[in-house]
Amino acid sequence: MSLQFNRRDFEYDVYTLVGAFYPGSRIKTWYEGEEAPEGEFAYYYSINYGQEQITFSMNGPGRSQFACCRLKDAGDRTETKNQLKRLVYRFLSEQTGKELPWGDLTGIRPTKIPMRLLEEGWSNVEIARHMKETYFTSNEKTALAIATANREKALLSQLDVEKGYSLYIGIPFCPSICLYCSFGSHPLKQWGHMMEPYLESLFRELAFISGRMSGRRLNTIYVGGGTPTTLEPPQLERLLSFVQEHFSFEHLKEFTVEAGRPDTITEEKLEVLRNHPVTRISINPQTMNQKTLDLIGRKHTVEETVETFHLARRMGFDNINMDLIVGLPGEGQEEVGATLKAVRELDPDSLTVHSLALKRATRLHLFKDQYEDISFENSEEIMRMTKECAMEMGMGPYYLYRQKNIAGNFENVGYAKVDKAGIYNILIMEEKQTIMAAGSGASTKFVFQQGTRIERVENVKDLKNYVERIDEMLERKRKGMELYGI
Ligand code: SF4
Known part of the structure; x- marks a missing residue:
């Protein structure tokens, strides 16, 4: 058209x-x-x-x-x-x-509206009326957005969002690249030799951040990627020790390490995490159907997910998140139902449900002709099934966001049990606190006046460039901090 x-x-x-x-x-x-x-x-x-x-x-x-x-x-x-x-x-x-479930809302952060109105003192009923009249959001999505905003607000009230900050550390390696990946991760086989030089540059950046932010309170740390557990146990140990030595944990509320891919998680690596004050980990099945895992290039088995989860529980991890994706190729209600049944048996502490987004820079998009015969299904019913599963496990929504090209124009929702929500996820979505980010492709976000002004400083995405140009990355941060008065 x-x-x-x-x-x-x-x-x-x-x-x-x-x-x-x-x-x-x-x-x-x-x-x-x-x-x-x-x-x-x-x-x-x-x-x-x-x-x-x-x-x-x-x-x-x-x-x-x-x-x-x-x-x-x-x-x-x-x-x-x-x-x-x-x-x-x-x-x-x-x-x-x-009628569209999210009405005429086109932004990726629908909770920002109820959050702002809650802060202005509106009641839930007034917000609901406003959202339906102004944006035509459905009853269900209006309720979801308001419930999420209320929980976000309560969780953020525990932090000093103005004076505090959060730290993101990116490990951009994965055992294989998933078909739908848009994170620019690097397969270990080709890029494993860069891990050591990468860590060296990363340590320099972390040391720089700790020096510049020493007067501020560190509230949350998120180690993501990629897959942080692609690091060998001694490397993981060095990284976590370095972080502990260089940052004060006095005001730390949360320390997440996204273990992510079950095929990278071993007892030795979990032991390393246990020896540091890591409070939350993620073990991500995405789906519990082997056929789909094979199709999307995850190269791990359903059994590995189950075994790793049980291992982590036995070792004392009491806040484990699981990520799922709905709308994966070939998966409809039956397949999603089977995944949810398997997840319910494991009983994680939080569940993040993503709707597949067909982004341009993914292999799925590049080779989409090959998948013409395979259906990509997402529906209100599937979203409802995921919500019911989360509720049956005693979880409620605590953050949500939408993406461009998301299957069925739906949303991604994080559900968590009481006291098990990922605060960093809320900070990323609500843009209420400065996030210092280290690693290739990492984007530092300076947040001012409760998110009314945001400035970004980006690192280069390319791994080799990041390693070779680390001085330039530090200079970018230094200049940004000077410019914005941090
Ligand atoms: S595990 Fe995540 S970061 Fe790694 S390839 Fe898959 S989608 Fe990308």
């Missing part, structure tokens, strides 16, 4: 909304005054907005339609955007007969 704008404002919101009503369709955007795109389109949409009103029109097979609304206050960008999205949503909803 063709989507024409008269000016460059809010195009991405409208584009995303149209895409949500027509998943998988090719949408060509262009601007008034430009040459029309070549080719035939099923629908021609046109958006026109000025100082007084917005119009949205459509020319399609055998019919034309038009809708407009008067702008309440053209100087108020948020209000203008909301009015524009409401107009487009109503129009497309009527045209397609569809």
Whole structure:
């Protein structure tokens, strides 16, 4: 379809909304005054907005339609955007007969809205009414967003978000690369020889951060990747000892190590984690169906997941998260049901349910033609099954986010039992606290005034470049900190 704008404002919101009503369709955007795109389109949409009103029109097979609304206050960008999205949503909803679960919300952090309103003193009922009237969110998603925001708020109140900070440490190696991976991880076989030089650079960056942040309180640490447990036990020991020696743990609320892939977890490595104040680990099955694991290139077995989980429990880990993905190739309700049954038997402390996102930089996207015969299914029913499973295990939602190209326009939800939520996950999503990040591809986020201003300093993604240009990475951080007055 063709989507024409008269000016460059809010195009991405409208584009995303149209895409949500027509998943998988090719949408060509262009601007008034430009040459029309070549080719035939099923629908021609046109958006026109000025100082007084917005119009949205459509020319399609055998019919034309038009809708407009008067702008309440053209100087108020948020209000203008909301009015524009409401107009487009109503129009497309009527045209397609569809309602979207998240209404006209196109951003990736739907809880930010209820969170802000809670902070302003609104009641849950008032927020629910506002969300449904303003964004057309369904009853179910409205309840999910508000419940999550309330829990986030309670958890964040334990931290000094202004004066504290969090630390992210990236280990960008994996035993094999999953078909859907968009993290830019490196397979051990080809890149294992870079582990030592990588650690050397990482230690330099961590030492730099500890020196610069010594006057602030460290609240959470997250070691992610990649797969941190690709490190050999002595390497893991060195890393965790280095962190303990260089940072004060006096105000630390949480120390997560994402063990991740069961095929990298051994008793010796878990022993190393036990010898340090690691409070939370992740053992991620993604699915408990072997056929799917083989298809998505995870190269581990269902049995390995079960055995590793039991091993970790025996060794005393009392906060274990499990990540699942729904919408994986070839998986429908039956397969997801089997995974949930197996997970329920293990009874983890938290469960993170991701909806598969078909991102461009993944092998799944590159070779998608090969998977034409395989269905990619996600549905309200599947999302409900995951929610019910989490609730049966005594968990409630504590963070959620959406992604572009997510299967079925759904969301990713983190569920946790009481006192087992991953606080770092909330900090990442709500952008309330500064996160210092070390490692290739790591993005440091300086957060000011409760998230009303955010500045980023990025490290290079490429592993070799990170190692060779570590001085430049430190300089980038130093300059950023000076510029932003950290
Ligand atoms: S385990 Fe995670 S980071 Fe590693 S390849 Fe798979 S998706 Fe990517």
